[in-house]
Amino acid sequence: MxxxxxxxxxxxxxxxxxxxxFLTACNLTSTKDSQAVRVGAMYLLTGGFAxxxxxxxxxxxxxxxxxxxxxxxxxxxVEVIFEHEGEPVQTARRLVLQExxxxxxxxxxxxxxxALVPTIPELKRVLMVTHAASPKVTGHLCNKYVFRCSVNGxxxxxxxxEIAAKEAYKKWTTIGPDYAFGRQSWEFFQKALQERKxxxxxxxxxxxxxxxxxxxxxxxxxxxxSGADAIWCSLWGNDLVNFIRxxxxxxxxxxxxxxxxxxxxxxxxxxxGEQMPTGQWVGTRYWxxxxxxxxxxxxxxxxxxxxxxxxxYNAQNAYVGLHLLAAAANDAGTTDxxxxxxxxxxxxxxxxxxxxxLRAQDRQAIVDVTWGKTVASKDYDFRVLEPIEVIKGExxxxxxxxxxxxxx
Amino acid sequence: xxxxxxxxxxxxxxxxxxxxxxxxAGLTLIFGVMGVLNFAHGSLYMLxxxxxxxxxxxxxxxxxxxxxxxxxxxxxxxxxxxxxxxRRIYGQDVSFQLLLTFAFVLLIEDIVRLLWGSAPLTIxxxxxxxxxxxxxxxxPAYNLLIISIAPIVAIGLWALLKxxxxxxxxxxxxxxxxxxxxxxxxxxxxxxxxxxxxTWLGGVGGVLAAPLRTISPAMGDNVIIESFIVxxxxxxxxxxxxxxxALIIGQLNSFGISIAQRAQVAFPFIxxxxxxxxRPQGFFGKVRR
Numbered sequence: 001m002x003x004x005x006x007x008x009x010x011x012x013x014x015x016x017x018x019x020x021x022f023l024t025a026c027n028l029t030s031t032k033d034s035q036a037v038r039v040g041a042m043y044l045l046t047g048g049f050a051x052x053x054x055x056x057x058x059x060x061x062x063x064x065x066x067x068x069x070x071x072x073x074x075x076x077x078v079e080v081i082f083e084h085e086g087e088p089v090q091t092a093r094r095l096v097l098q099e100x101x102x103x104x105x106x107x108x109x110x111x112x113x114x115a116l117v118p119t120i121p122e123l124k125r126v127l128m129v130t131h132a133a134s135p136k137v138t139g140h141l142c143n144k145y146v147f148r149c150s151v152n153g154x155x156x157x158x159x160x161x162e163i164a165a166k167e168a169y170k171k172w173t174t175i176g177p178d179y180a181f182g183r184q185s186w187e188f189f190q191k192a193l194q195e196r197k198x199x200x201x202x203x204x205x206x207x208x209x210x211x212x213x214x215x216x217x218x219x220x221x222x223x224x225x226s227g228a229d230a231i232w233c234s235l236w237g238n239d240l241v242n243f244i245r246x247x248x249x250x251x252x253x254x255x256x257x258x259x260x261x262x263x264x265x266x267x268x269x270x271x272x273g274e275q276m277p278t279g280q281w282v283g284t285r286y287w288x289x290x291x292x293x294x295x296x297x298x299x300x301x302x303x304x305x306x307x308x309x310x311x312x313y314n315a316q317n318a319y320v321g322l323h324l325l326a327a328a329a330n331d332a333g334t335t336d337x338x339x340x341x342x343x344x345x346x347x348x349x350x351x352x353x354x355x356x357x358l359r360a361q362d363r364q365a366i367v368d369v370t371w372g373k374t375v376a377s378k379d380y381d382f383r384v385l386e387p388i389e390v391i392k393g394e395x396x397x398x399x400x401x402x403x404x405x406x407x408x
Numbered sequence: 409x410x411x412x413x414x415x416x417x418x419x420x421x422x423x424x425x426x427x428x429x430x431x432x433a434g435l436t437l438i439f440g441v442m443g444v445l446n447f448a449h450g451s452l453y454m455l456x457x458x459x460x461x462x463x464x465x466x467x468x469x470x471x472x473x474x475x476x477x478x479x480x481x482x483x484x485x486x487x488x489x490x491x492x493x494x495r496r497i498y499g500q501d502v503s504f505q506l507l508l509t510f511a512f513v514l515l516i517e518d519i520v521r522l523l524w525g526s527a528p529l530t531i532x533x534x535x536x537x538x539x540x541x542x543x544x545x546x547x548p549a550y551n552l553l554i555i556s557i558a559p560i561v562a563i564g565l566w567a568l569l570k571x572x573x574x575x576x577x578x579x580x581x582x583x584x585x586x587x588x589x590x591x592x593x594x595x596x597x598x599x600x601x602x603x604x605x606x607t608w609l610g611g612v613g614g615v616l617a618a619p620l621r622t623i624s625p626a627m628g629d630n631v632i633i634e635s636f637i638v639x640x641x642x643x644x645x646x647x648x649x650x651x652x653x654a655l656i657i658g659q660l661n662s663f664g665i666s667i668a669q670r671a672q673v674a675f676p677f678i679x680x681x682x683x684x685x686x687r688p689q690g691f692f693g694k695v696r697r
Contacts, residue, residue, distance in 0.1 A: 249550070
């Protein structure tokens, strides 16, 4: 490059760019409605897991429209500010201190949730967790500001064990992601199955793959050599898709029943289409076909009209999260944090996924969990569930004494 | 461990290594000749996989069409990156190249997301003959296809470098860029060719991986790290070295899972650390003077 001259042309170019920036900034501030109730929503909106964040955003936008159409929160419209949840503590602080949000909502990653939850009391805002399934969120790390309206990891594993206990399989092994979630999933599954069935054996030979691993061939070969009767699988998202396709090729599903804790996630089912094996038990944290209630049917219908897609569990959970906050604030007649906490404690709510109750002592939602067997269907280009088993929320939720939650 | 298990694990490792080689080869070629560490290589691999989806699933065309066309499109993108961006900063500090190629990681990821969304996609595997029976086990035929395609790429590349005029020019520029220029070789044009060839290889890797792996904007993240390890072990810029390096990593991954599952993730990194400490030129590289 030749020497850089600061020409008139480049001066004008820079001037016009900064003018554009200035006007955009003005425009942004002027549309800010000082009357609105502001909600800060934090999800994985970029990176490899962005599809989760996008579903959550879709669910929240739908809930926001419904709430605003019904008069908003205490006659004030609701406004949602979406942020990527990376750096969760800084992001939450900024949302509260700079954007003055009244409520916090979200968190996909358990790791991010575990980092954020202990810092919420200093912000004095309610955080409604809608996805992160770590038991610690409503366990060891619980505090009075943090609620969770979605099914947590232990509830999911225990529901799977309840299904598994009905079958004759004695020897179990597992494949899961090699971090807290995969390890905990196996641990809670073992505990729950032992309580429900005598003489089950859990093999030492297990398979834990790096999160985001691409090649599962050798893990699958090991599973085939393990001598197990059945396999518990806690892989999820892209990892599960990778695993299933490679397991198809190696003939795993013809040899073993594989119980997939998050196999009925819509992201997985749509990605796989006909490659999803049939006749396998799969779990999820919300299945759009159940329960057969007016509320669920109308939610699915509205979601499909708006986004031309079936709602994933993350979409439903986020949708419910915002509705719960709005309902509690409307009952309290204020957005004051302490008053809303009172209104949320023990609150019952009729969600698309069924009736849920936010247990007052640990703020965990107690709600029925759906499992089902995969089946091919002419009406859908992905696998659906038949038969469907709905496991009672009370029976899969740990008693308070075992959660480790001690509210100050 | 039974014979059948050993054979299956060995084949798994071989397929994994061969696939890794076809990706790492492009990275190491670009570094060897141009001295550019191309962070965006994993993203170009991802782009190759998405183009395969576009051709095979959306376009309903044959996989072989994808193998022909997708790497060419990726190579065109690579050429554009070199001609319009990279070429302008060769004179600058290396950190500029790293920043620029990293910018392309972000750009390509977002462009792919705009075009195909962020939900994971897959390519049905029915086209590839399904499975074969091997010592009483079911084994995917496609793995065998990878094991046979990658050596063709390796031999083709080796022959290109060894016997063609372009290959000789590339080797000359790799040894001494300034002298090559002084002898009348059009080094900028050569660099463009090398970058195009290197990104083409990344695209080939993406096409080969597409029927095996979930296609998502994040699929390049893991691969770029493994490719770097392969390139370091084999000696940056050393093609036969990276072939051996890739095969070693493939087997380490495969057998490591059986023997020491929890430590397995660390094996490639340990190998890289040993290489950097004791043979920074790579286990198979020559010391440059």
